[in-house]
Amino acid sequence: MTFPGVDDIAELFPPIDEARWRELVRRALGGRGFETLISTTPEGLPIEPLYPRSIADAPRALRQRPGAWRISQRVDHPEAATANAMARADLENGADALALAIAQAPAARGFGVAIASESDLDDALAGVELDLISLRLDAGARALEIAQFFLALARKRRLTSAALDIDFGHDPIGHFARSGVPAAAFAEIGREAAEASKVLRDAGFAGRLMLADGRPYHEAGAGEAQELAAALATGVAYLRLLESAGLSLEGARDEIAFLLAADSDEFVTLAKFRALRRLWACVETACGLAPKPIRLHAETAFRMMTKHDPWTNIxxxxxxxxxxxLGGADAITVLPFTLALGLPDDFARRIARNTQLLLVHEASLAKVIDPAAGAGSFEKLTEELCARAWALFQRIEKSGGMIRSLEVGLPQEEIAATASARRQAIAHRAQAIIGTSAFPDLAEAPVRVLAPAPDVEKPAPTVLQCTPLPSQRDAEPYEILRAASEAERARTGARPRVFLANLGTAEGFSQRSNFARNLFAAAGLEALSCAGFETAQEAAEAFRDARCRIACICAAEAVQAEMVAETAWALAAAAAGRIYLAAQPDEAETALRDAGIADFIYPGCDALAILERALASAVCDN
Structure with missing residues (x-):
């Protein structure tokens, strides 16, 4: 048996230049233009289907230290002893860093370790070799207070070497952005931070005191460039606060770490992490400092997590x-897949830890310094994110810096516009959420949590100095509908239902019928289907027997509009409170609406608005 040689293969697969490729694409698209393949992010960043190779870009050393990123495990159980047992199990099974979430901090999500004294902290970290791991503190407004507990604990354990690698996560600007109220005057905040920095450095702590945290902005709906600009402007604001309080510019720089949210959009997330290092290097150069590798933390985005079908969160x-x-994070914390439902158990924590272990040790993702170098898509997106983020950063600086820009509402306005575009994409299911807005499973088995997620407490009324940024997960609008459906099920013993009036042959209506079933299930509406009806009267009689309140006509292409209209009239006569048609509106729309069709459902329709009306109609008078 002979195999083709290199020359033979070249003849079989001759090279095709971009012009030829575009022509083939045009033919495949049936005459539609290449631009129809270009998508955009909610903040308007274009994503093209093909990018040329970037020859000029070489790999960059991204992380502070060579090798794998730190596998950071979240510690958030309210009881210090239980939190300690979980943390030690994580460290014994592959984690080499911890993210300690303190009670009442926003990142604790209603839980968090209860730390009221140095003794509580000692209990939470009993048996943990602090000089062998990396630790990040998520204490919110209590960061400096907890730092004092760490200082006392270090002295008690005689840990005074520079091996203590602790990031204290002090982010007063992030607190201001979330709450609308600063913890104190920012000049005082700068003095306190500078004093704490000196004390901690003298004690041998080698981590970072301040954190320029992108999570408050990401959770409010920020796009990638907006999150970058906010983190960059926050870092610059901390440089100013610490320098004005007596630290050298270089000393102030060494006190600042960064944290970005990592979500499931591979291209822009990877580019975002690469972009931040370039952007901060520009700031350092402008300050007259030689650029140094930054400490860059990542945490998987709370915004993308769902309550329904939580396995998809994995x-x-x-x-x-x-x-x-691959974007160069120094340490990554994975939120357990059940966090939106409540306090994660050992299984959810193990999955979070093993996700990273598999990618580092089995997929070997950390063995290449900068895997995206030279890839046209990632290089181009990195450049575009840098340009957009730098432009917004300059606008923030022009308005007086990050603190002043929050006071006048510049970041809030920018983020609100992007968040609105994202909400529209989610409502129309252009941005599908698997398991929630797309392919929901009404029969899913519940997952175990140690305690259900508490209701979010609204802060007491106060005088706001800036408009606080909201925190909302993308899936929440659909989850609200599912919750209303479950409440109806608890009240009556059955879910709200929709009757699918299938017309024609099974092979003709099945696609539309399945589409309708999945769409209504996103609101918790159970679809009652059938093998298909030949007459409008048959459909109306079956609807009456089903004792539903709403119906959706799913007709095969061969079914005439007159038959659809006749079925709508018959369903209305059978007391259907609302009637839907699984089809795009066409020239027969007016006649069909006159026959009683209330809404048309199809890919791209305003699914959320339609489902809100459907659920209201399905449960009324029950």
Missing amino acids: LRATMAVFSAG
Whole structure:
């Protein structure tokens, strides 16, 4: 048996230049233009289907230290002893860093370790070799207070070497952005931070005191460039605060770490992490400092997590870790896949830890310094994110810096516009959420959590100094509908239902019928289907027997509009409160609406608005 040689293969697959490729694409698209393949992010960043190779770009050393990123495990159980047992199990099974979430901090999500004294902190970290791991503190407004506990604990354990690698996560600007109220006057905040920095450095702590945290902006709906600009402007604001309080510019720079949210969009997440290092290097150069590798933390995005079909959160987190790891994050924290439902148990924590272990040790993702170097898509997106983020950063600086820009509402206005575009994409299912807005499973088995997620407490009324940024997960609008459906089920013993009036042959209506079933299930509406009806009267009689309130006509292409209209009239006569048609509106729309069709459902329709009306109609008078 002979195999073709290199020359033979070249003849079989001759090279095709871009012009020829575009012509083939045009033919495949049936005459539609190449631009129809270009998508955009909610903040308007174009994503093209093909990018040329970037020859000029060489790999860059991204992380502070060579090798794999730190596998950071979240510690958030309220009881210090239980939190300690979980943390030690994580460290014994592959984690080499911890993210300690303190009670009442926003990142604790209603839980968090209860730390009221140095003794509580000692209990939470009992048996943990602090000089062998990396530790990040998520204490919110209590960061400096907890730092004092760490200082006392270090002295008690005689840990005074520079091996203590602790990031204290002090982010007063992030607190201001979330709450609308600063913890104190920012000049005082700068003095306190500078004093704490000196004390901690004298004690041998080698981590970072301040954190320019992108999570408050990401959770409010920020796009990638907006999150970058906010983190960059926050870092510059901390440089100013610390320098004005007596630290040298270089000393102030060394006190600042960064944290970005990592979500499941591979391309822009990877580019975002690469972009931040370039952007901060520009700031350092402008300050007259020689650029140094920054400390860049990543945490999988809370915004992308879902309550329904939470197993899909594992897939989202895996892609987020993949992207942040290849983008150069120094440490990554994976939120357990059940966090939106409540306090994660050991299984959810193990999945979070093993996600990273598999990517580092089995997929070997950390063995290449900068895997995206030279890839046209990632290089181009990195450049575009840098340009957009730098432009917004300059606008923030022009308005007086990050603190002043929050006071006048510049970041809030920019983020609100992007968040609105994202909400529209989610409502129309152009941005599908698997397991929630697309392919929901009404029969899913519940997952175990140690305690259900508490209701979010609204802060007491106060005088706001800036408009606080909201925190909302993308899936929440659909989850609200599912919750209303479950409440109706608890009240009556059955879910709200929709009757699918299938017309024609099964092979003709099945696609539309399945589409309708999945769409209504996103609101918790159970679809009652059939093998198909030949007459409008048959459909109306079956609807009456089903005792539903609403119906959706799913007709095969061969079914005439007159038959659809006749069926709508018959369903209305059978007391259907609302009637839908699974089809695009066409020239017969007016006649069909006159016959009683209330809404048309199809890919791209305003699914959320339609489902809100459907659920209201399905449960009324029950």
